[in-house]
Amino acid sequence: MKRYINSCHKLLIISTVIFTCILTACEEAEELSFNGISLSEEQLDFGADGGKYTIALNASQEWTVMSDREWCLVNPANGNGSTICEITVDSSYLYKEREAHLTFRCGKYSRQILINQLGYEKVIKLDKNILEVPDYTEYDKMFETVKVTSNISYDIEIEYDDPLQTDWIKVKKEDTKLGSIPRPSNIRIDYELYTESDKDRTATIIFKQKDVENNETPVETKLVFCQKKAQEIIPSREGDSLAILAIARIMKCAQNWDTTTPIIHWNNIQTEEVEYVNQNGETVDELRVVALRFSLFDTDRTIPYQIRKLDQLRTLIFTGNTDAAGKNIVLEDDITYLPKLKSLSLLGYGISKLPERMKEMTQLEELELSGNNLTSIPLDIITTLDKHHLTYVNLSNNRVKDVFGKLNENADEKDKLGLHGTIPEALFTLKNVVYLGLSYNYFEGEIPDMGYDASQYTTEEEKIANNPILPQMENLSLNLNFLSGKIPDWILYHKNLKCWDPYTLIFNQFENGKDSSGKRIGFTNEPTYIRRSCPLWSAEDEEEEFEMTKSNSFNTNFKYSMEFDATTKNYPILGLEGGWRINYQPMRK
Numbered sequence: 123m124k125r126y127i128n129s130c131h132k133l134l135i136i137s138t139v140i141f142t143c144i145l146t147a148c149e150e151a152e153e154l155s156f157n158g159i160s161l162s163e164e165q166l167d168f169g170a171d172g173g174k175y176t177i178a179l180n181a182s183q184e185w186t187v188m189s190d191r192e193w194c195l196v197n198p199a200n201g202n203g204s205t206i207c208e209i210t211v212d213s214s215y216l217y218k219e220r221e222a223h224l225t226f227r228c229g230k231y232s233r234q235i236l237i238n239q240l241g242y243e244k245v246i247k248l249d250k251n252i253l254e255v256p257d258y259t260e261y262d263k264m265f266e267t268v269k270v271t272s273n274i275s276y277d278i279e280i281e282y283d284d285p286l287q288t289d290w291i292k293v294k295k296e297d298t299k300l301g302s303i304p305r306p307s308n309i310r311i312d313y314e315l316y317t318e319s320d321k322d323r324t325a326t327i328i329f330k331q332k333d334v335e336n337n338e339t340p341v342e343t344k345l346v347f348c349q350k351k352a353q354e355i356i357p358s359r360e361g362d363s364l365a366i367l368a369i370a371r372i373m374k375c376a377q378n379w380d381t382t383t384p385i386i387h388w389n390n391i392q393t394e395e396v397e398y399v400n401q402n403g404e405t406v407d408e409l410r411v412v413a414l415r416f417s418l419f420d421t422d423r424t425i426p427y428q429i430r431k432l433d434q435l436r437t438l439i440f441t442g443n444t445d446a447a448g449k450n451i452v453l454e455d456d457i458t459y460l461p462k463l464k465s466l467s468l469l470g471y472g473i474s475k476l477p478e479r480m481k482e483m484t485q486l487e488e489l490e491l492s493g494n495n496l497t498s499i500p501l502d503i504i505t506t507l508d509k510h511h512l513t514y515v516n517l518s519n520n521r522v523k524d525v526f527g528k529l530n531e532n533a534d535e536k537d538k539l540g541l542h543g544t545i546p547e548a549l550f551t552l553k554n555v556v557y558l559g560l561s562y563n564y565f566e567g568e569i570p571d572m573g574y575d576a577s578q579y580t581t582e583e584e585k586i587a588n589n590p591i592l593p594q595m596e597n598l599s600l601n602l603n604f605l606s607g608k609i610p611d612w613i614l615y616h617k618n619l620k621c622w623d624p625y626t627l628i629f630n631q632f633e634n635g636k637d638s639s640g641k642r643i644g645f646t647n648e649p650t651y652i653r654r655s656c657p658l659w660s661a662e663d664e665e666e667e668f669e670m671t672k673s674n675s676f677n678t679n680f681k682y683s684m685e686f687d688a689t690t691k692n693y694p695i696l697g698l699e700g701g702w703r704i705n706y707q708p709m710r711k
Contacts, residue, residue: 157182159228161235168239170302172211177235180204181228191222194237209237215302216241217273242302246329246343247271253345257316257352258371265312270329273304274341279328287323290314291347311347315371317428319354355431356401359385362411365431366391369416372426376418390415396434412462413437420444422472424454435460439467439490446472446493447522455479464511469493481506488514492559496520496541501548508552516559517541518599527635529564529604536638539564545600547572550592550612557597561627566637568607569600576611582654585615592616596658599627604635606643614649621656 162178172193179185179201186200193212198205214220222237249269258264278295282288291313298307316323324346331341355364363385370377379388386393392413400406412434421443429438438457443449449472457466458479466486470493480503489504489512496517504515521540525532536542542564549558550572576585591612592598598613599622613619613628622628635643 158231161233165236168211170214170240170242172213175209185228187226194222244274244341254348271304271306275332276329281326283324316349317352319352322351324348357433365428368428369426373419373421410434415439418442427456430459437465441469443471446470450474476500484510487511490516492516492518495522514557518559518561529638530636530640533638559599561599562602566604571610574612576615589615598622601627601630604637604643609645621658
């Protein structure tokens with residue numbers, strides 16, 4: 123039995139060896155019989171970004187491969203026998219598909235692979251589709267940056283949800299070279315301060331394809347831009363600070379208040395304990411802002427509406443708008459709703475027109491409008507307020523453009539130069555105004571004589587005593603205009619003529635100037651000396667004036683200053699019970 127098993131085992135081993143030899147011989151015979159080339163793939167598809175792919179190549183002898191497109195390459199490009207080849211396809215630069223052919227040759231045999239590559243889809247892609255921003259941040263941070271990836275040119279349109287709230291967004295694009303490959307670029311979205319407290323405001327920024335081909339659906343992408351509403355301002359001590367900060371921000375005011383300190387420590391602000399009725403109808407005593415000054419600001423707009431919230435103001439000053447002479451600001455009526463305002467100064471603001479409703483500011487005592495761009499005297503406003511409490515009016519330096527003393531060379535556009543023409547008689551019939559400033563404008567012609575003829579009286583004392591024109595006038599300035607002719611009797615024989623510093627602020631017109639007709643300006647009857655004293659001056663003032671007169675060396679210029687004075691009420695002032703005072707003083711050698 124054992125011998126049989128061993129014999130069987132030997133037979134099995136021999137059979138296996140014989141079978142293996144036969145199989146190997148068959149395979150070798152088959153390999154020897156192959157003559158040509160074969161590939162593992164017949165077609166390959168690539169995306170627009172390109173890429174790499176490997177194939178198996180079986181060849182009986184030396185082979186080569188050729189590509190009919192430079193963007194499609196094979197490595198290795200030749201060989202001997204079977205191997206693995208790597209096919210590399212570059213990124214496309216087309217919107218449409220493209221193809222290449224790879225031809226493999228081995229002797230008289232050849233095989234081909236078709237390479238298909240997709241084109242880039244036209245795209246405008248944003249890194250964000252919704253943006254939320256606060257009502258306010260620092261000036262140099264009021265913008266957002268959005269990344270746009272695109273391979274087409276596009277326009278940007280803005281749709282505002284509220285038709286009354288528009289143009290508060292500005293979009294700036296980077297200059298980017300476009301091609302079919304989508305490339306990233308940045309756009310900057312600048313936004314303005316938002317002061318409304320009732321609701322957020324929203325705009326939709328639309329990126330829309332340009333140069334749309336026939337039957338092509340344009341590519342369009344949208345960005346929703348939302349700005350949060352501001353904190354509500356309620357007239358109160360806290361509301362005063364919020365209103366002041368909002369106004370300063372809107373007007374890009376150079377003043378920086380430390381909001382970590384109480385408002386009583388903020389500069390250019392005066393507070394006082396006042397009694398008022400709050401929003402709940404309760405009578406309260408609280409520290410409120412009663413005097414306020416904004417200086418060195420930059421705006422093209424009227425005073426912001428938040429000024430209404432400062433309803434306890436008695437003194438309000440704006441001074442020093444950037445490039446005020448080049449601006450054309452129509453003042454709206456928000457300031458006219460300040461019921462307690464007594465002193466208003468809009469100095470160097472760039473205002474070209476006042477609101478009609480200013481006639482209702484019957485509590486107003488002082489109106490400072492020098493350094494603006496008015497082209498006509500607001501006569502209705504002045505004469506109306508003169509019937510109530512107005513005592514101070516300054517319209518000096520309302521010059522939009524300098525003519526360098528030659529009004530005749532600008533006669534065709536004199537209506538646009540500033541305050542011009544003859545001075546209306548109504549200004550010299552005011553009953554309560556005691557300070558009237560008309561210096562450095564384009565007034566020409568003669569000063570109205572107002573019907574007063576002093577020749578009917580014999581002595582100087584009689585001529586002065588019977589002069590009915592502006593008997594209350596303490597300060598009058600007409601200098602540096604283009605006036606000519608006779609100085610009227612009502613000026614020469616006014617009881618306060620010496621007080622007006624007439625050689626500086628009345629008789630002194632633009633040196634060597636010519637009016638719009640080309641006539642040389644200047645007065646024909648300027649007195650050489652005024653002997654009488656000023657009834658408004660103290661004995662010390664008279665002595666100082668006497669000493670300066672003896673020197674006989676007046677300079678025709680004058681200096682201007684503004685200062686805070688908490689006690690004085692001398693004219694010209696801005697703000698009773700403490701406020702800012704404007705001083706015009708002759709500069710004498």
